[in-house]
Amino acid sequence: MTGFDTDFALTIAVGGLGVVFLILIVLSFAIGITRRFSEWMDRKQVSGNSK
C-alpha cells in the first residue's frame, strides 16, 4: 500500500457517483416529461380526428 491524495480521490469518487445519480435522475424526469408530451400529442390527435 502507498500513500495517495485522499482528498482528490474522495472528490473523484463522491463527485463521480453524484454526477451519475444526478444525470440519471434528470433523465428520469426527462422521461416523465416526454411521456406527458407524448400523451398530450395523442389526445390532440384524437380530438383533431373527432372534429
Added chain:
Amino acid sequence: MLFGLLETGFIYFYWGNALMILIGGLLIFLGISKKMEPLLLVPIGFGIILVNLPLGGLMDYRYELTAERPGVVQEIVMDESTRFSENAAILRLDGEAVSSPVHGRVKKLLVEPGQSVEAGQVLAVITTTMQTDQALIPTEPEGLLSRIFAFGIMWHIIPPLIFLSLGALTDFGPMLANPRTMLLGAASQFGVYFAFFLSLFFGFTFQEAGSIGIIGGAEGPTTIFVTATLAPHIIGATAVACYSYMALVPIIIPPVARLLTTKKERGIYMKPQLRPVARREKILFPLVSAVIVILLVPSSAPLIGCFMVGNLFRECGVVERLSKTSQTVFIDVLTIFITLAIGGTMAAENFLNPATLLILVLGVVSFAAAAAAGVLFAKFMNLFLKEKINPLIGAAGVSAVPMAARVVQVMGQKENRQNYLLMHAMGPNVAGAIGAAIAGGVFIGILG
C-alpha cells in the same frame, strides 16, 4: 539446413510464452466447451496464442532509441536480436549507459563503437510489444494487430462504434416504463468507485485506478475506451477481467444477492406487465438523453453519442437497413477487430506480473460491489415505496446486458414461481450501461 538460414521463434520462446499459450487455450476452451461469452473469449484466446509466438510480429511496435546529448559510442551492450527487459542498457555513450524505456529486442544497431553521435541521432531501432504512453515514449505500430490496436482502439474508433451497435440492440422500453429503476443503475456504479479507491490503496496511479474501477461498469467497450485513454499499458488485464467477469455473472451475482436479502425479500412479487411505451417516447429518449448527458459530461460524448444514435436507428423505424447492419454484421466485424487486438496485448512480457493478478482480483471486487450496491439501494427504495420492488432487480444494475437481468429472473423464479422479473430487471440493466459510460466520462474528464 533451411533452419540454419531462417531465424525461428524457438530461440526466443520461454516459459512465459508457454504459460500465456495455456491461458489462451483455456479461454478458447471456456468459450467452446462451456459456451462462456464465446464471441469474445474465442478470438481473445487465439489473439493471446498468436502474440506469444516469438518473431510473429503481429503486435510489434518500432521504437527509435535516440541520443540525448552528443558523445562517442564506447561499447555496445546489447547485440542485435538479444531480448532485454525494460530499462536495460543498450550501449554506453561516454561512459554513461543509454537505456531502453521499453522491453523487447534490438532490431538494428545504427552505430558502432568509436563513432561520434549528435544529440537526437537515432542509435538503435527496437522492436517491442509494450503499450506505451505515446506522449512520453512514441512508438510506431508495425504488426497487423498493433496497427488495429493503435488506430482502432487508441484512436478511440472501435469502442464507440461498438456502443453504436449496442444502442441498436438495446430496448429502452422497460426503463422508460419504470424510470425509477434507473436509480438502481446509478447505485451500482458505487462498485466502480469502491474498486477505484481500493486500487489507490494498493499503489496504482489515479489513471490506473480509474481504469480498474470501470471494470465494475461491466461494459467491455467502456472499459477499453477508458483504459486506452488513461492507462494503455494495463488494457489487456482490464479488458480480459471485464469480459471474463461478464461471462461469470451467473456465478458472481447470486451469492452476493443472497447474502444481502432475505428469502421473503427475494420472493417479493412484481406485476409482470409494464405500461406500454409509445413509439414517440422511444424516439425522443435517445435525442433528449444525448443532449442532457453530453452537456453535463462532455467527455462521455463518444460513448453516449454513439449509443444513442444506434438506438435512434432502432426506434425511428425509417432506417431499418442501418439498424439491422448495426445489430449484426457491423458489430461482428468490430468484435473481431477488438477481441483479436485485445488478445494481442497479452504478450507474456506485458501480462505476467503481480499487477495483472491484482487487477483481476480488484475487477471481481468491483463487480461484486456493484451488484451489492444495487441490491442495497433497492432495499433502501423499498422504505419509501408503497408498491415494493424485488431487491434482486438491483443486482441487474451491474449492466452486463442482458446476462445480469437473466440471472435475476432465474433467482426470482426460484423463490416465487409466479414472479417474472426479467423486464423489471432490464430497466436497471440498461441504466447501468448508461451509468457506466457516464462514470467513464467522469474519469476521463478529470484524469485524462
